[in-house]
Amino acid sequence: MELAALVALTLLLGALVALVALAVGKRKEEIREELEHAAEFTAESNVVKGREASKKQKPEKQQRSRKDKPTQHTFSHQLLAASLKSHSGNITCLDFSSNGKYLASCADDRTVRIWSTKDFLDREHKCLRANVELDHATLVRFSPDSRAFITWLANGDTIRIFKMSKKEDGTLNFKAGPEDFPQKHKTPILNIGIAETGKFIMSASTDTSILIWDLKGDVLAAINTNQITNSYAAISPCGRFVASCGFTPDVKVWEVCFGKGGEFKEVTRAFDLKGHQAGVHAFAFSNDSHRMVTVSKDGTWKLWNTDVEYKKQQDPYLLNTVPCVSSDGSLVALSPDGRVVAISDGSNVAMYNATSGALEEEIHAIHSGSITDIRFDINGRFLACSGDKAIRVFHNAPGYRAAIKDMQEMLKKAQNEGMKQRLQQQIAEAQNVLDTVLNAPKE
Structure with a gap:
């Protein structure tokens, strides 16, 4: 009997500790959201700081609600x-x-x-x-x-x-x-x-x-x-x-x-x-x-x-x-x-x-x-x-490709030397942007 009572008391104390921890965690979450709300109406630099502070608390939030929330959709692409x-x-x-x-x-x-x-x-x-x-x-x-x-x-x-x-x-x-x-x-x-x-x-x-x-x-x-x-x-x-x-x-x-x-x-x-x-x-x-x-x-x-x-x-x-x-x-x-x-x-x-x-x-x-x-x-x-x-x-990589193609066609028909030079420069600039986009590391 004493052993059963001891087990019951231990379970009760464990439940109380869990309830207190949950209440404290919920209050922390409410305070964090209030701080975020205030930060977004201050200077833009403060908005960024508020986001960084939110990130620091993120592991604790995920640990509490991992079972309640669906897995976040992940996505990456070259463009x-x-x-x-x-x-x-x-x-x-x-x-x-x-x-x-x-x-x-x-x-x-x-x-x-x-x-x-x-x-x-x-x-x-x-x-x-x-x-x-x-x-x-x-x-x-x-x-x-x-x-x-x-x-x-x-x-x-x-x-x-x-x-x-x-x-x-x-x-x-x-x-x-x-x-x-x-x-x-x-x-x-x-x-x-x-x-x-x-x-x-x-x-x-x-x-x-x-x-x-x-x-x-x-x-x-x-x-x-x-x-x-x-x-x-x-x-x-x-x-x-x-x-x-x-x-x-x-x-x-x-x-x-x-x-x-x-x-x-x-x-x-x-x-x-x-x-x-x-x-x-x-x-x-x-x-x-x-x-x-x-x-x-x-x-x-x-x-x-x-x-x-x-x-x-x-x-x-x-x-x-x-x-x-x-x-x-x-x-x-x-x-x-x-x-x-x-x-x-x-x-x-x-x-x-x-x-x-x-x-x-x-x-x-x-x-x-x-x-x-x-x-x-x-x-x-x-x-x-x-x-x-x-x-x-x-x-918009297709947009850069289309612009380059159009300018190349214009270059073939250009009669004025100044126009040719401008088109060549614009083609080079657009190609450089496109190359940068395509060779950028994926997220």
Whole structure:
């Protein structure tokens, strides 16, 4: 009996010690998270220090919760420039600012992260956090002046605007607008955007509706796409057009018209992209809006010349049709110069030469789940993909190859000696960058 009592007492004391250790560990974790939250709104140097402090405590955290958390997805690739990993929730959307300085990302962790693109090739990747109070954002888009961004609220089903301002120490401060936009959509949202002209905001949902808003939250126009369901919609980089695709095998493009005084006039049909044999998953514009790429359920992507006089009934020109692998949820990105097409399929990405249609790169298992967004930066140097809790940033090697090939063709036709020398120098510089990327050690 005494032995049994002694064993029971020992087990009881062991359980008490374990409970105390667990409580102390939990409190330490809460304190650490509070310190991280404060550090991110101080100088950027402090953000980096906060991350280093977090790393020191990481082994203890992993030891406590190893059984509770799934194994982190590991990934390496020759073209991988950076892996951005500050989000604690699943990332749903990316956007590069038009000044090229920032990358915005939003996740279901109730934050929007603003990353510095100049840090992509560094060991440390700085970012600042904007909290989405009492909700989380599923979409984020920068304003044309890169001083604000808009978000779509998951629970609120509406748009919230955040203004960005610099504090005295040079870091960014984020302030939400006094009121969210009114709720108007009746089905889940697909995309939002701000025109580069700054004149309107667009939102599109999975039914057949697209709304055109002014910046104060008043609806200027409603578009019925008549496509049974929408699968994607976006504003063109020039800020003149809104386009949509869906169940039908075409892409419809409208012009949003304003008067000379800046007042809204009307939305008129501009042109259609016709030629696919099945519904269109998604599309993308080049930076000058003169090219569009579409990816369809028919197993092809198509490149179009959209620099046409549509008011004179001139139709866009089909430039290329290329077989590809795609599936529901596939996304497409077109490099700003129109030279490279990137298409996602699940957790994989294929990169093509837009002119020849040649498959240049296949990158597999980038994330543990499907890719949620894919975008080229404004200079066409990088391709960013989001999925799970990470952002993968890749060097745009196909873009460098295409640029070198184009300049070599120009060199053959150049008559002026000065032009030849400039082209030779530019070819050498591009080749040097490409060689550096391809010979860099893998992460």
